[in-house]
Amino acid sequence: QKEVEQDPGPLSVPEGAIVSLNCTYSNSAFQYFMWYRQYSRKGPELLMYTYSSGNKEDGRFTAQVDKSSKYISLFIRDSQPSDSATYLCAMKERDSSYKLIFGSGTRLLVRP
Amino acid sequence: NAGVTQTPKFRILKIGQSMTLQCTQDMNHNYMYWYRQDPGMGLKLIYYSVGAGITDKGEVPNGYNVSRSTTEDFPLRLELAAPSQTSVYFCASSSKDRSNTEAFFGQGTRLTVV
Numbered sequence: 743q744k745e746v747e748q749d750p751g752p753l754s755v756p757e758g759a760i761v762s763l764n765c766t767y768s769n770s771a772f773q774y775f776m777w778y779r780q781y782s783r784k785g786p787e788l789l790m791y792t793y794s795s796g797n798k799e800d801g802r803f804t805a806q807v808d809k810s811s812k813y814i815s816l817f818i819r820d821s822q823p824s825d826s827a828t829y830l831c832a833m834k835e836r837d838s839s840y841k842l843i844f845g846s847g848t849r850l851l852v853r854p
Numbered sequence: 855n856a857g858v859t860q861t862p863k864f865r866i867l868k869i870g871q872s873m874t875l876q877c878t879q880d881m882n883h884n885y886m887y888w889y890r891q892d893p894g895m896g897l898k899l900i901y902y903s904v905g906a907g908i909t910d911k912g913e914v915p916n917g918y919n920v921s922r923s924t925t926e927d928f929p930l931r932l933e934l935a936a937p938s939q940t941s942v943y944f945c946a947s948s949s950k951d952r953s954n955t956e957a958f959f960g961q962g963t964r965l966t967v968v
Binding site: 746748750776783784785786787788791830840841842844845846847 | 858887894895896897902904912946948956957958959960961962
């Protein structure tokens with residue numbers, strides 16, 4: 743079993759839709775949860791990170807962590823064609839830890 | 855501000871050849887990393903470094919070597935290229951001052967071994 747599971751998609755939605763992207767994980771020691779966005783033929787870039795459980799909002803993006811279910815989500819409101827990319831979740835255990843564990847990524851396509 | 859710069863962007867190698875993937879960062883970050891990304895497989899850590907002169911293996915180090923003589927540079931060496939090393943390679947850096955939560959990635963090197 744992989745430590746972090748993520749549906750590869752592709753997920754295709756019309757412009758303006760609410761998008762839900764999810765990851766599940768098996769390691770209960772994970773405390774830091776990150777979402778990276780990767781455009782085609784580019785390196786990943788950090789969108790948001792959350793420490794422990796709860797929600798975090800940044801503009802049209804909301805990250806949610808449910809540690810009891812070992813489940814994290816990224817919601818995108820009013821999705822735009824420019825949101826079309828691969829979204830990777832990543833997690834790590836401790837503040838001092840170097841080791842990020844990545845999901846395989848979900849490819850999102852927002853249709854105009 | 856250049857961030858993380860990788861060269862080359864593309865390369866085709868023959869089996870058994872060697873090459874060095876270059877990586878440099880200008881953010882004075884302590885931590886640097888090399889990942890490989892295979893289709894549908896996410897990012898796998900090859901090697902990492904916590905500072906100049908210190909390197910350690912990640913999840914998939916076999917067939918690779920690294921060095922870190924300066925804070926800025928972290929080259930990845932492939933000694934005897936094999937088809938299994940066909941992948942996209944990303945260099946990244948992060949700062950322990952921000953809990954290493956934000957890794958800054960380069961643009962990647964697409965390597966094909968034939």
